[in-house]
Amino acid sequence: MKVAIVQNPEEGSRLAASIFIDQVKQNPKTVLGLATGSTPVKMYKLLAEACKAGTVSFKDCQSFNLDEYLGLAPEHDQSYHYFMKTQLFDHIDIDQAKTHVPDGLATDIAASCQAYEDAIKAAGGIDIQLLGIGSDGHIAFNEPGCSLACRTHSQVLTQQTINDNARLFFQGRVDEVPTQAVTMGIGSIMDAKKVVLLAFGKGKQDAIAGLVEGPVTAMCPCSALQYHNDCIVICDEEAAGKLRNKDYYKYIFSQTGVSNA
């Protein structure tokens, strides 16, 4: 695992955007794995700017998002369909028919999850997966205690996740937040060829310490990424606050940059 400790979210977003742009330039047919949340917003703006400037084109890319709330229609302003459309897809040249977000309204959830896994496989797998991280160590909506091998599935959200996300819902109300989601599993995420995880702010300190320095445990689902062969963690000084080997990671990054961990 490679750890890039940056001064601030701006610098981290620039670094992440440059990794994605390089990847798409290298392989215009890249299968993108995308994430929602407040963390990637700036990076998505940078991708949109680069696309507008003609630096990169996503017209031959496909994308798969990590998760969606169960029970929210794509038009709901807190659905992840809506987030992706307004934060990224409407501002780049990707063919929106080739963008995929799990179906939060599926009546047969198991079949819908299997179809999502099949679609990723048919696309040739995810080339580069963007991740945020929850304060409880979740990635996508894989909450503490989930199987570290799980595939796309429905997940009951923890109270901590519901509380963390309430700020985005009507009047910040906890009872407005759906209690379940459909999410790619840890096993699905581990299959991505490359993983880029972003974390900013003090609230992510414990999760980042668990992710990078372990132990590997279902109580901190992101820690499974220690078994990923090409994972870069981009975090700001605040999120890196509880890393024991911070200076060592900084030294390695200063020597090797973003190349494979």
Ligand code: PGA
């Ligand atoms: P955030 O969410 O980017 O809004 O902090 C991250 C997550 O819960 O995965």
